[in-house]
Amino acid sequence: QVQLVQSGPELKKPGASVKVSCKTSGYNFRTYGVAWVRQAPGQGLEWMGWISGYNGDTKYTERLQGRVTLTRDTSTDTVYLEMRGLKSDDTAVYYCARDQLVAAAMDYWGQGTLVIVSS
Amino acid sequence: EIVMTQSPGTLSVSPGERVTLSCRASQSVRSNLAWHQQKPGQAPRLLIFGATSRAPGIPARFSGSGFGTEFTLTISSLQSEDYAVYYCQQYSDWPPVTFGQGTRLDI
Numbered sequence: 001q002v003q004l005v006q007s008g009p010e011l012k013k014p015g016a017s018v019k020v021s022c023k024t025s026g027y028n029f030r031t032y033g034v035a036w037v038r039q040a041p042g043q044g045l046e047w048m049g050w051i052s053g054y055n056g057d058t059k060y061t062e063r064l065q066g067r068v069t070l071t072r073d074t075s076t077d078t079v080y081l082e083m084r085g086l087k088s089d090d091t092a093v094y095y096c097a098r099d100q101l102v103a104a105a106m107d108y109w110g111q112g113t114l115v116i117v118s119s
Numbered sequence: 120e121i122v123m124t125q126s127p128g129t130l131s132v133s134p135g136e137r138v139t140l141s142c143r144a145s146q147s148v149r150s151n152l153a154w155h156q157q158k159p160g161q162a163p164r165l166l167i168f169g170a171t172s173r174a175p176g177i178p179a180r181f182s183g184s185g186f187g188t189e190f191t192l193t194i195s196s197l198q199s200e201d202y203a204v205y206y207c208q209q210y211s212d213w214p215p216v217t218f219g220q221g222t223r224l225d226i
Binding site: 044045049050 | 220
């Protein structure tokens with residue numbers, strides 16, 4: 001069955017970086033993309049970016065461009081989200097989700113990773 | 120960026136009732152519209168894609184309609200497990216993909 005399993009919670013200080021992993025299984029990694037979506041406490045869903053499992057092509061929201069990098073490891077079918085220059089309002093649950101080779105309806109979601117940014 | 124607006128923000132409903140949730144796009148997204156359900160402490164779950172197609176395993180009481188800028192999610196007879204927040208999502212013009220702010224169903 002399709003699974004996306006994310007790494008554990010993180011506590012970071014302002015200005016630090018964080019790297020969250022999303023290990024996929026149960027499908028052909030190279031024929032799908034993976035999107036990242038975050039949710040601040042009590043708030044809605046915010047799309048952050050997308051990476052192609054096929055060729056590693058990436059797209060990002062302009063709002064976070066320059067602070068976020070998505071990468072993939074095809075030997076382990078794992079996708080990584082790295083975020084730099086963390087601020088307190090980056091505190092959120094970060095989700096990865098399976099997507100298509102162009103953005104579409106995300107059909108399987110990881111369990112979420114809580115990232116807290118606090119001094 | 121396409122702005123998605125959902126209404127109402129919160130809806131109080133009783134089990135067995137028919138429920139209609141609305142989502143409006145600031146410009147046409149054709150049928151590139153999905154609905155997700157999110158329960159407290161859980162990841163979202165895909166309900167509807169392509170504006171009208173149910174995702175695998177989703178009960179038939181959930182249906183989607185609409186095209187262009189106006190969309191509706193209907194729950195024909197609300198069950199206790201349907202109390203959740205519902206988000207619409209457009210994937211027509213990206214980046215970025217955008218979500219509505221959500222509609223919460225309360226008892």
